[in-house]
Amino acid sequence: MPDLLVVTDEYDGERIDRYLAQMLPDQSRSYLKSLVKDGCILVRGRAVKPSTPVQAGEEISVEIPEKIVPDILPEDIPLDILYEDEDLLVVNKPKGMVVHPAAGHYSGTLVNAVMYHCGSDLSGINGVLRPGIVHRIDKDTSGSVLVCKNDFTHRSIAEQLKEHTIVRRYYAVVHGGLKEDRTIDQPIGRDPADRLRMAVRPDGKRAVTHCRVLESFGEYTYIECRLETGRTHQIRVHMAYIRHPIIGDEVYGPRRKAPFSTDGQCLHAGILGFIHPRTGAYIETQAPLPAYFENVLTQLRRRQK
Numbered sequence: 219m220p221d222l223l224v225v226t227d228e229y230d231g232e233r234i235d236r237y238l239a240q241m242l243p244d245q246s247r248s249y250l251k252s253l254v255k256d257g258c259i260l261v262r263g264r265a266v267k268p269s270t271p272v273q274a275g276e277e278i279s280v281e282i283p284e285k286i287v288p289d290i291l292p293e294d295i296p297l298d299i300l301y302e303d304e305d306l307l308v309v310n311k312p313k314g315m316v317v318h319p320a321a322g323h324y325s326g327t328l329v330n331a332v333m334y335h336c337g338s339d340l341s342g343i344n345g346v347l348r349p350g351i352v353h354r355i356d357k358d359t360s361g362s363v364l365v366c367k368n369d370f371t372h373r374s375i376a377e378q379l380k381e382h383t384i385v386r387r388y389y390a391v392v393h394g395g396l397k398e399d400r401t402i403d404q405p406i407g408r409d410p411a412d413r414l415r416m417a418v419r420p421d422g423k424r425a426v427t428h429c430r431v432l433e434s435f436g437e438y439t440y441i442e443c444r445l446e447t448g449r450t451h452q453i454r455v456h457m458a459y460i461r462h463p464i465i466g467d468e469v470y471g472p473r474r475k476a477p478f479s480t481d482g483q484c485l486h487a488g489i490l491g492f493i494h495p496r497t498g499a500y501i502e503t504q505a506p507l508p509a510y511f512e513n514v515l516t517q518l519r520r521r522q523k
Contacts, residue, residue: 223278230274234261237272238280245282248413258283290319290346292334293326300362300503305371305496307332310505311363313482317354319347332365340365341372352376353448358466361388361487361505374495379448385491386445388453389432389507391484391514392462393472396439402427402456406449415469416451418459425449427456435518438465438476442488453485465514478517481510 229237234254239247251268253259260279261272272278298310309328316323319330332340332350340350343366350365352375366372378384407422409415426446433440439462443453451470457463458470465471466480491502507515 221280221282223280225272225274225276225278227274229272231271233268234259234266234270234272234278235268238278242280253280253282290324290329290333290349292337293330294334295326295331297331297335298505300505301501305367305494306375307336307365307367308490308503309363309365311355311360311487313358313360313508313510316357317363318351328363328365336365336367339367341367341369343369343372343376353379355487356451356454356483356485358483359388359485359487360508360511362490362503363487364490364492371495375492378492382446383493385489385502386448386487387489388443388445389441389486389488389511390443390453390457390464391438391440391511391518392457392464393438393476394462395434395436396429396431396441396462399428399430400460402429402460404456404459406452406455416449416455418455423447423449425452425456427453429457433515433518435522438518440515440518454483478514478521480514484511484514486511 223241225237235247235251238250238259242250254266254268257265258281261270261276263279299307300310301308309332311317311328316327317329319327329349329351336350342349344351350367352364352366352372355361355363364375366375403426404418405420405422406416406425407419409417424447428444428446430442431439432442445452454464454467454470463471464483464485465476466483486507487505489502489504491500494501
């Protein structure tokens with residue numbers, strides 16, 4: 219049987235998707251919006267749009283379909299382990315590998331690989347789809363990912379991420395001649411024109427990226443980016459915002475491609491530093507630049523001669 223909500227006076231005139239997000243805090247607003255569009259949520263027995271305002275006294279019928287969670291199976295996929303102990307491991311993820319399962323990617327992910335490697339020794343805080351995963355990097359970004367083996371470690375690392383005390387240094391090659399080091403402090407939120415993209419927008423969450431020039435190649439620049447915050451696609455969005463998009467970035471980069479081989483997006487999570495939850499010692503790992511990235515730098519250095 220569907221649940222029945224009755225709108226009280228304090229929510230009179232509120233958009234139904236916002237109203238539902240407050241009434242059903244365990245569900246994401248985007249998921250509730252999709253349920254409205256699918257006709258699973260009815261106002262006075264009729265389907266409405268997510269933007270429809272509710273009125274005091276209205277009855278809203280809510281039917282949330284039972285979610286079917288696919289079996290996530292361990293897979294014997296080789297891992298490049300940078301650090302490991304009884305509490306955690308740091309893995310150098312290759313470009314092209316998805317971190318955790320999602321629609322269309324239920325196998326071949328980092329989670330499948332660490333489930334095989336760790337067995338049952340993974341934090342369960344993020345559920346069956348993301349065991350041990352406290353942060354992630356994009357599919358087309360290579361480099362360091364920290365995996366937690368127990369809930370104690372997971373909570374500590376999550377708190378360090380929240381407090382912005384984890385050291386995260388990325389390396390990238392960008393379009394254009396970036397003349398000097400700079401800090402980009404611009405909020406990031408979902409792009410209203412394309413829900414698969416992020417964008418700098420005034421109502422977004424604060425995002426801070428510190429950029430340091432490592433090598434200049436005229437039309438291209440090799441940089442290090444230190445993250446102060448960790449928003450989705452943060453470096454990619456910030457670099458595109460200042461008109462220095464990452465080469466090979468097919469989402470935020472220019473339509474014109476670099477006049478040399480890039481083999482995809484040139485962004486690598488190189489250094490990861492954190493306080494070990496159990497020992498209190500500072501741990502820092504470094505993932506070496508992958509071959510495709512080194513090849514790009516080699517081509518750029520040759521062009522300079």
